[in-house]
Structure formats: structure tokens, C-alpha cells
Amino acid sequence: xxxxxxxxxxxxxxxxxxxxxxxxxxxxxxxxxxxxxxxxxxxxxxxxxxxxxxxxxxxxxxxxxxxxxxxxxxxxxxxxxxxxxxxxxxxxxxxxxxxxxxxxxxxxxxxxxxxxxxxxxxxxxxxxxxxxxxxxxxxxxxxxxxxxxxxxxxxxxxxxxxxxxxxxxxxxxxxxxxxxxxxxxxxxxxxxxxxxxxxxxxxxxxxxxxxxxxxxxxxxxxxxxxxxxxxxxxxxxxxxxxxxxxxxxxxxxxxxxxxxxxxxxxxxxxxxxxxxxxxxxxxxxxxxxxxxxxxxxxxxxxxxxxxxxxxxxxxxxxxxxxxxxx
Amino acid sequence: xxxxxxxxxxxxxxxxxxxxxxxxxxxxxxxxxxxxxxxxxxxxxxxxxxxxxxxxxxxxxxxxxxxxxxxxxxxxxxxxxxxxxxxxxxxxxxxxxxxxxxxxxxxxxxxxxxxxxxxxxxxxxxxxxxxxxxxxxxxxxxxxxxxxxxxxxxxxxxxxxxxxxxxxxxxxxxxxxxxxxxxxxxxxxxxxxxxxxxxxxxxxxxxxxxxxxxxxxxxxxxxxxxxxxxxxxxxxxxxxxxxxxxxxxxxxxxxxxxxxxxxxxxxxxxxxxxxxxxxxxxxxxxxxxxxxxxxxxxxxxxxxxxxxxxxxxxxxxxxxxxxxxxxxxxxx
Numbered sequence: 160x161x162x163x164x165x166x167x168x169x170x171x172x173x174x175x176x177x178x179x180x181x182x183x184x185x186x187x188x189x190x191x192x193x194x195x196x197x198x199x200x201x202x203x204x205x206x207x208x209x210x211x212x213x214x215x216x217x218x219x220x221x222x223x224x225x226x227x228x229x230x231x232x233x234x235x236x237x238x239x240x241x242x243x244x245x246x247x248x249x250x251x252x253x254x255x256x257x258x259x260x261x262x263x264x265x266x267x268x269x270x271x272x273x274x275x276x277x278x279x280x281x282x283x284x285x286x287x288x289x290x291x292x293x294x295x296x297x298x299x300x301x302x303x304x305x306x307x308x309x310x311x312x313x314x315x316x317x318x319x320x321x322x323x324x325x326x327x328x329x330x331x332x333x334x335x336x337x338x339x340x341x342x343x344x345x346x347x348x349x350x351x352x353x354x355x356x357x358x359x360x361x362x363x364x365x366x367x368x369x370x371x372x373x374x375x376x377x378x379x380x381x382x383x384x385x386x387x388x389x390x391x392x393x394x395x396x397x398x399x400x401x402x403x404x405x406x407x408x409x410x411x412x413x414x415x416x417x418x419x420x421x422x423x424x425x426x427x428x429x430x431x432x433x434x435x436x437x438x439x440x441x442x443x444x445x446x447x448x449x450x451x452x453x454x455x456x457x458x459x460x461x462x463x464x465x466x467x468x469x470x471x472x473x474x475x476x477x478x479x480x481x482x483x484x485x
Numbered sequence: 486x487x488x489x490x491x492x493x494x495x496x497x498x499x500x501x502x503x504x505x506x507x508x509x510x511x512x513x514x515x516x517x518x519x520x521x522x523x524x525x526x527x528x529x530x531x532x533x534x535x536x537x538x539x540x541x542x543x544x545x546x547x548x549x550x551x552x553x554x555x556x557x558x559x560x561x562x563x564x565x566x567x568x569x570x571x572x573x574x575x576x577x578x579x580x581x582x583x584x585x586x587x588x589x590x591x592x593x594x595x596x597x598x599x600x601x602x603x604x605x606x607x608x609x610x611x612x613x614x615x616x617x618x619x620x621x622x623x624x625x626x627x628x629x630x631x632x633x634x635x636x637x638x639x640x641x642x643x644x645x646x647x648x649x650x651x652x653x654x655x656x657x658x659x660x661x662x663x664x665x666x667x668x669x670x671x672x673x674x675x676x677x678x679x680x681x682x683x684x685x686x687x688x689x690x691x692x693x694x695x696x697x698x699x700x701x702x703x704x705x706x707x708x709x710x711x712x713x714x715x716x717x718x719x720x721x722x723x724x725x726x727x728x729x730x731x732x733x734x735x736x737x738x739x740x741x742x743x744x745x746x747x748x749x750x751x752x753x754x755x756x757x758x759x760x761x762x763x764x765x766x767x768x769x770x771x772x773x774x775x776x777x778x779x780x781x782x783x784x785x786x787x788x789x790x791x792x793x794x795x796x797x798x799x800x801x802x803x804x805x806x807x808x809x810x811x812x813x814x815x816x817x
Contacts, residue, residue, distance in 0.1 A: 452812065474666065
């Protein structure tokens with residue numbers, strides 16, 4: 160197993176050392192890693208002088224353990240991590256499953272050391288955002304619920320900020336759109352900057368409305384709901400399976416299922432399903448090879464007008480209008 | 486009524502200081518150099534201005550005006566372009582020079598892109614919400630965003646101000662519209678609004694550049710009069726969507742240009758031929774009418790749009806949208 164002892168920071172002086180330990184090198188804002196290791200895109204983008212983003216879109220052909228040992232302690236990291244495969248984070252002896260179907264959003268104080276294990280075969284798509292502590296404080300200090308946010312990310316026992324969470328559906332789609340944006344050049348930076356501001360604001364909103372701290376929920380319930388989300392996304396072209404079927408799959412009563420789904424994802428199962436259905440339909444529409452009727456059929460909407468109505472409710476324009484004015 | 490209008494002249498800067506003109510002349514109150522509130526007698530609501538990054542600022546206005554105002558952005562030699570998005574779909578009367586963009590049954594072009602050296606006039610509707618967003622983009626920054634996607638010769642031609650004027654009008658493109666719609670219901674003071682606005686501004690800019698690189702480059706210097714005249718004809722078409730296409734001769738005569746010059750300039754500004762422009766607008770109106778629930782059958786919609794043969798209309802519609810009008814019609 161390859162061991163990488165590294166650090167992060169708003170200033171990007173950490174890139175060189177990480178590149179070398181991955182047998183790679185730094186080229187401009189990219190870390191280039193050879194084919195046999197974990198090749199793909201590793202790109203560092205300055206968002207402002209207070210914020211830096213690290214974008215990773217790679218495939219692992221070897222096991223790697225990243226040991227984060229920061230020397231700068233003036234920032235907070237937000238990891239939006241959509242890894243598919245076996246990836247684990249170990250903090251103070253506790254392992255947590257990280258990635259698209261685990262904790263896909265984690266927030267760390269730069270004071271914290273942690274180990275992150277990625278197994279060969281994983282594909283990682285991740286945006287890490289490093290924000291200076293004083294800048295983050297500025298963003299949230301004029302918010303009346305400032306204390307509530309601080310409370311929800313503050314871990315008194317460790318006397319530091321740490322949180323393992325799930326990103327919102329909207330954040331997922333923001334990341335998805337960025338992934339499809341042609342990389343390279345100054346316009347790519349503009350789009351990353353736009354996405355990063357979107358992700359930060361989305362997470363601040365999430366902290367305000369979320370009723371629970373995810374980690375305090377029984378692990379089994381969390382993983383059942385995440386599997387349920389995964390099932391819904393895999394079957395996004397079908398009809399909504401219905402609460403009874405979903406609840407029994409998740410080994411819960413219908414009442415409990417509905418309640419806990421809402422608490423964990425911030426949305427009802429039905430609405431989660433529809434929002435994603437529409438987003439996938441919109442994505443297909445953008446490709447331009449399908450009519451609205453075909454898409455309605457493909458995604459099992461009752462008929463074209465049902466799709467049109469739902470689309471308009473969600474996006475404020477009809478699919479036709481959307482298509483014409485692309 | 487136009488005599489009673491408050492006339493107001495201003496220009497933007499990439500930094501917040503331009504807002505002082507509004508404070509000085511109209512008595513607006515500015516907080517933190519960001520939020521601007523008009524005197525109650527003129528308008529309720531507010532506007533917000535943010536510097537997003539060096540070379541890009543955003544100005545968002547959400548106000549309801551209570552008195553008629555003509556807001557003129559004067560031509561300056563400042564080094565910026567402005568992109569304008571107006572969500573008030575059928576309401577704002579947008580006046581460029583002496584060309585008045587009126588609203589009504591017709592569609593309205595909600596997006597404009599122009600050089601700081603072109604003057605623009607806005608006449609917001611009275612007692613109706615105006616919701617519009619402007620990107621103020623440094624010229625050199627925009628050029629550098631365009632450069633990698635185009636051949637160098639074309640980029641330098643497009644950005645050479647002695648040879649070319651960057652200017653266009655269109656509908657707001659779908660991706661931008663969806664983005665703006667999601668911003669529209671948020672209060673300026675809500676959590677993380679400034680982050681959202683920055684995110685929106687950056688993504689709008691990326692969409693704008695992405696879209697504009699797909700435009701066929703037409704390198705031509707535009708005079709203010711050229712712009713006025715061409716927009717006069719596009720507006721004429723938007724005001725007369727229920728008639729037949731007026732024909733190139735009538736339109737170019739209206740613009741006081743030769744047919745060949747008119748065709749080139751129209752395509753440069755509106756990104757389509759006059760004929761295609763008219764047909765697209767007509768089809769968009771057809772779409773609105775079909776979904777309005779105000780008609781009993783497709784024939785009635787066809788007649789309303791001035792087609793004597795409903796079959797011909799259905800064929801055109803199908804050719805444009807790949808679906809027959811009857812399939813999407815909402816009947817009354």
C-alpha cells in the first residue's frame with residue numbers, strides 16, 4: 160500500500176510534496192500522476208485569496224493511504240467526495256465509509272489529523288474546499304443563526320470543528336454539471352469558482368434547516384436510507400416504487416421510513432425521486448437528441464404533459480422552451 | 486406621461502463607487518457599498534452590488550417603481566462589457582436610444598450584451614416588480630475567457646474595437662433562466678445570499694461565453710444608429726407576430742439600409758436571419774397559446790396566429806419542435 164503523508168492549505172505550496180509521493184509531478188495547477196497509480200485530473204484552483212479548491216477526478220489502480228498532517232492551522236476543509244468503491248476515513252480509531260454512498264461530505268478543522276484509505280478499483284470524484292477560518296466566520300457571522308451553525312459543526316470533546324454529513328441533492332447536481340464542463344482554460348476556472356460558491360452556500364443553508372446531526376443517528380438507519388437513495392437513483396427511469404416497498408426494503412415501518420428519510424436527506428422520498436428524475440431528464444434534453452415525448456416515455460412519466468407540468472414547476476420554464484433557448 | 490418621467494443618467498464601474506451617482510441624484514441610501522434602497526416615493530425593494538472577482542462584478546435589482554423613471558446608462562470609455570438579464574418577462578420596457586422595447590402579447594428579448602460605449606435606456610414598469618441582473622465584465626478578462634475556444638485571428642478580430650462592436654440581443658438561454666429563477670425567490674438578506682449571487686454571476690458568465698463561442702462570428706463595426714435601426718425592425722416583428730413575415734424589403738426600408746447590409750447587421754445583433762427570428766418568435770408564441778388553456782382546439786390557435794390553413798401550422802410546429810401541437814395542447 161502506498162503511503163502519502165501530506166497537508167492541505169489555502170496556499171497551494173502542499174502540491175509538490177503530494178505529487179512526489181504519488182510518483183508524479185506538478186505541472187502548472189495540475190498534479191500529474193502516472194498511469195499505474197491513480198491517474199486522472201488533480202487540479203488546484205484559487206477561488207479568492209481566502210478560498211482554494213482542489214478538484215480530483217481519478218481512478219485508483221493501487222491502494223493508497225493518505226495521512227493528513229497539516230502544518231497550517233488557519234483553515235477549514237469541506238470535502239465533497241463522490242468516490243465509488245471502498246474508501247474509508249479513520250479518525251481517532253473510528254472508521255467511516257466515505258464516498259457517494261457513505262459520508263459524502265465532511266468538514267474538518269485544519270488542526271485535525273486523519274487517515275484516508277482508498278482501495279484499488281475506486282473511482283474518485285471530489286471537490287475539496289479550503290477556507291480560511293476568518294473568512295468562514297465572516298460569511299456566517301451576520302447570520303442570526305450563527306450560533307446554531309457553530310454548534311452543529313463544533314465537536315466539544317475534540318475541541319474542534321468536525322462533521323461527517325451527506326451533501327444535498329442540489330450539491331450533487333452542481334458537482335455533476337462541473338464534471339461535464341470541458342476542463343482547461345480560464346473559463347473552466349470561472350465555472351469551478353461558480354460551483355464552489357454554490358456548494359458553500361448550499362451547505363450553509365443545509366446546516367440551518369437540518370434537524371439532526373447525522374452522526375448521532377443510529378448507523379444502521381443511516382446506511383439503510385443511503386441504500387434506499389441509491390436504489391431510487393438506480394431505478395430512476397421506473398415508476399416510484401412506493402413507500403411500502405421502500406420501507407420494507409429498508410427494514411423499517413412506513414412511518415419511521417418517511418420520517419427518517421426526510422430527516423437525513425432533507426426531502427421526502429417521493430420528492431427526492433422526482434427531483435432526480437427531472438434532473439436526469441433535463442440532462443438528456445440538453446444532449447439534444449430526444450423529443451420531450453421520448454424523454455417522458457423513457458423516464459416513465461404518465462405522459463408528455465405530466466413531464467411538462469413537473470418540469471415547469473421545478474425550473475420555471477417548459478421543457479420545449481428550455482430546449483429551444485439552450 | 487412621458488413628460489413626468491424622472492430622467493436619470495449614470496454609468497457603471499467595476500468597483501462599487503458608481504452607486505454614489507444614484508445616492509446623489511435620486512437620494513438612494515447605500516449600505517456597506519452593496520445594498521441600495523431608493524426613497525419610498527420612487528421605489529420599494531432594493532438592489533445589491535458585489536465584486537465577484539477582479540474583472541467581474543454583479544448588480545441585481547429587485548424593485549417596484551412607483552413613479553415613471555427613465556434610467557439612462559450613458560456611453561463611457563470605461564473598459565467593460567455589460568450583460569443584461571431581465572426576468573420581468575412581459576413587463577419592463579427596455580429602451581435603447583430611441584427604440585422602445587414594449588411588452589404585450591408578444592415575446593420580449595430578456596437578454597442583452599453590450600459595450601460600455603453603447604448607450605442604453607431602461608424604463609421600468611410602474612407598480613410592477615422589476616427583477617434584473619447585470620454582469621459588468623472587464624474587457625481584457627472577457628477576451629482571455631474567449632481566447633482558448635477560438636482561432637486567434639477570429640478572437641483578435643472580434644475584440645478589435647476599430648473593426649468590431651460586440652453587441653447582441655436574445656432571449657435568456659435556458660440554463661441561465663433556470664439559474665435566475667432559483668435566485669428570484671430568495672431575499673437579499675437570507676443566509677448565504679451573497680455566496681449564491683457570486684455563484685450565479687460566475688455560472689452566468691460561463692454560460693454566456695460558452696454560448697457566444699457558438700455564434701457565427703460576424704465582424705462589423707456598429708454605429709449607435711445601426712443598432713437603433715435594426716432593433717426597431719426586430720421590435721416591429723415582435724409587436725406584429727400575428728401577421729405574416731413583413732419581408733426583407735419592407736424591413737430593410739424601415740431600417741433605412743440596403744437589404745444586404747440589413748441582413749448582415751440583423752444576424753450580427755439577433756444571431757438569426759430576420760425570417761428565422763420571426764418564425765421562432767411565432768412558434769414560441771404558439772407554444773404559449775397552446776399551453777394557455779384559452780383555446781378549444783389547434784385550429785383556433787392556428788387562426789389566432791394568422792395561419793389560414795391549420796394543417797400548415799401543425800406541420801411547421803412539428804418541424805420546429807418534433808411534436809404535433811395537438812399532443813401538448815391544454816384545452817380550455
